[in-house]
Amino acid sequence: MKMMSVPPHEGPLRRIRDLGTFWVLACLLALPGCRVRSSDKLEDDTLIRAKSLAEALSMAQRGDTIVLPAGTYEGGQALAPGVSLRGAGLGRTILDARKAEVGLAILGGRGVEVSDLTVRGAVRTGLLVSNVVNVAVRRVRVTASTNGVVFSNVAEGRIENAVSDGNRDGIILNGGRDNVVINCTLARDVQCGLSIASGERAVAFNNCLADVGIGVSLGAAAKGARLDYNLYAAPLVGEIEGTSGRKSLSEWHELSGQDAHSVISGVTFRDPLAGDYRPAGRGTTADRGISELDGIKAPEHDADDAPRVIPFDIGAYEASAP
Numbered sequence: 001m002k003m004m005s006v007p008p009h010e011g012p013l014r015r016i017r018d019l020g021t022f023w024v025l026a027c028l029l030a031l032p033g034c035r036v037r038s039s040d041k042l043e044d045d046t047l048i049r050a051k052s053l054a055e056a057l058s059m060a061q062r063g064d065t066i067v068l069p070a071g072t073y074e075g076g077q078a079l080a081p082g083v084s085l086r087g088a089g090l091g092r093t094i095l096d097a098r099k100a101e102v103g104l105a106i107l108g109g110r111g112v113e114v115s116d117l118t119v120r121g122a123v124r125t126g127l128l129v130s131n132v133v134n135v136a137v138r139r140v141r142v143t144a145s146t147n148g149v150v151f152s153n154v155a156e157g158r159i160e161n162a163v164s165d166g167n168r169d170g171i172i173l174n175g176g177r178d179n180v181v182i183n184c185t186l187a188r189d190v191q192c193g194l195s196i197a198s199g200e201r202a203v204a205f206n207n208c209l210a211d212v213g214i215g216v217s218l219g220a221a222a223k224g225a226r227l228d229y230n231l232y233a234a235p236l237v238g239e240i241e242g243t244s245g246r247k248s249l250s251e252w253h254e255l256s257g258q259d260a261h262s263v264i265s266g267v268t269f270r271d272p273l274a275g276d277y278r279p280a281g282r283g284t285t286a287d288r289g290i291s292e293l294d295g296i297k298a299p300e301h302d303a304d305d306a307p308r309v310i311p312f313d314i315g316a317y318e319a320s321a322p
Contacts, residue, residue, distance in 0.1 A: 053077065062109065068093045068117065075119060076100025081109030087117030090141045090163065090303060091275060097122035103145065110134050116305070118143065118275075125150050126167065129157065137162055139303050139316075143275065147172055148189065151179055159184060161303040161316045163277050168192075170212065173222075175199045180296050183289075185277045185303075185316040187211050187269070193234065196222045205229040206289040206298050208315035210267050214238065214245050218256060227258040229290045231314045233267050263288065267315075279319035289314045 050056040053073045056066050062082030070088040075097025079085060085104070087093025095117060097103030103122035106112060110133035118141040119126040126142035129135055130152040141163040142148040148164030151157050154176040162184045164170035170186035170193045173179050177200040185208045186193035193209035196202045198221035205226075209215040210233040218225060220241040227238075236245035237252040238259070246252040249264055267285060270276040279285050291298050291312040301307055303316035313319060 057083075065113075072096050074099075075103040075122060078102075078105040078107055079109075079112070079114075081107065082112060083109070084113045085117070086113070086115050089116050089305075090118055090139060093117040095119045097126065097145070101125070102128045103142070104128070106130070106132055106135060108132060112136075113138065115139050117141075120144050122146070126164075128152065129154055132157065136160070138299075139305060141165070141275065141303075143167065148186075150174065151176060154179055158182070160299045161301070163187070163275075163303065163316050164189065164193075165272065165275070165277065169195055170209075171195070172197060173199055173202050177201055180204070182206055182296070182298055183302070183314070183316055184208070185210070187272060187277060189213070192217050195219075196225050198222055200224055202226070203294060203296055205293045205296075206312060206314050207231070208267060208285055209234055210269075211272075216258075217241070218258075225258070226294060227256075228261050228293060229288070229314070230259060230262040231267065231285060231288065232259075232262065232264050237264065261290070277315070278317045279315065285314040285317075285319045287313060 050059055057077055060066055060083045065084040068087045070092040072094045075095040095103050098121035100122055101124045103119035103126045105128045108131050113136040115138040120143045122145040125147040126145035127149045132154050134156045137159045139161045143166045146168045148167040148170045150172045152174050157179040160182045165187045167189050168191045170189040172195045174197045179202050181204040183206045187210045189212040191213045193212035193215050195217045197219040201224040203226045205228050207230045212234045214236040215232040215234045216238045218240045236247055237249055239245035246255055253259055268280045270278045270280045287310055289312040298312050302318045308318045
């Protein structure tokens with residue numbers, strides 16, 4: 001495995017010939033020295049170095065992963081096709097997108113992953129994934145944007161352990177096929193938590209949709225969607241395009257055929273205004289949900305990347321009932 005590093009104190013780019021996947025560690029000049037550890041125990045001279053995130057993005061090639069340490073970085077960036085991005089954790093690696101229409105974009109390619117970071121304040125869309133095959137969004141928070149996470153014409157995409165809060169719409173699936181939304185927390189999204197506008201065979205389960213205008217919205221062009229084992233705490237559970245929203249699960253199930261095993265329940269978070277969406281007290285999300293639905297397995301770790309004690313629960317964070 002080849003690794004690419006970006007210690008802030010070194011300017012010149014060094015590219016070493018090797019086989020395998022590249023890893024890019026992108027650091028800003030103001031940050032202290034950074035390291036990447038690999039099971040291959042590569043020496044420092046095998047690393048490729050850059051001065052900033054923008055330079056790392058320009059250097060990265062298909063199959064590379066850019067690894068960002070804790071810190072705040074300028075949003076409005078786009079990943080080249082086939083390039084992945086990994087941060088140091090929610091709330092630790094932050095893309096500040098207040099000056100950008102889109103906080104982070106993944107445009108084209110296949111087999112990529114974005115994980116362990118926060119995108120905040122985008123004018124339009126926090127995280128835009130478009131025309132990608134086999135993409136994973138894991139342990140990502142998108143907040144204070146018009147749209148949180150948008151999948152546009154994505155095939156075989158997976159969103160898990162994500163938090164989309166304080167947006168107009170939390171997660172939007174538009175077109176594409178075989179996309180799944182699992183163990184996400186969609187909270188304080190003014191208009192809608194999860195919108196499946198169109199596309200084929202979308203699946204959503206083990207999600208917590210709390211304090212949103214409407215839990216889920218299904219478009220007329222959404223074919224073969226499956227929703228179940230979710231928790232709703234919203235004035236309206238769901239709507240289908242062209243009909244009025246339904247307040248109760250029984251009415252919603254009768255209209256849509258969805259959410260046969262879902263629940264309506266209040267949920268209290270530790271400090272939502274500070275972005276802490278861990279359930280507080282006796283977690284109503286604990287010991288609910290399902291470990292596998294239609295052959296799709298729920299994640300065994302939560303948004304903190306901590307192993308779930310119980311194989312399944314609802315939302316991005318595990319809650320332990322006393």
